[in-house]
Amino acid sequence: AQTVTQSQPEMSVQEAETVTLSCTYDTSENNYYLFWYKQPPSRQMILVIRQEAYKQQNATENRFSVNFQKAAKSFSLKISDSQLGDTAMYFCAYVSNSGYALNFGKGTSLLVTP
Template sequence: AQTVTQSQPEMSVQEAETVTLSCTYDTSENNYYLFWYKQPPSRQMILVIRQEAYKQQNATENRFSVNFQKAAKSFSLKISDSQLGDTAMYFCAFIATSGSRLTFGEGTQLTVNP
């Protein structure tokens, strides 16, 4: 079974600064996908970024980038130039390419302060 761990229940950052959210996972699979989802107060689950395990290059989406360390089973999210609209709960998630079960971490509540 896969597990996903987010060890930071809450984090805060000043507007325009950079913050990194941590995520580790445990799996015996070799091929899988990793995701960061964002859940703002509106409750909607929004995909932030996606990483395929076979790709060595870290995924980047505008101000969002990941540090994917496959051997260490680590998948952190870096948010640059933080904006007030980035305030949300962030979930790390894992799914094996052979599977259909997306497993979530416990979430990190990020607050961006003005």
């Protein structure tokens, strides 16, 4: 079974600063997908960014970018120019190419302060 580890239960960053959330995973497969989901307080979980393992180029979505290191099985999320609305629980998730179930990490609670 694949495992996803987020080693930072809580993080804090000041508005306009940059923060990086860590995620590592364990798999024996070569083709898979990695996701970062954001869950604001009392609101639904939404997809932030997605990375296909067969693509070497790191995915980017506006202020959000990833550092995907396939050999190291590492998938970190960088949030640039942090905004108060970025305050949320962030989940890293893995799905194999042939699978469907999201394997989530335990999450990192990010607080953006003024």
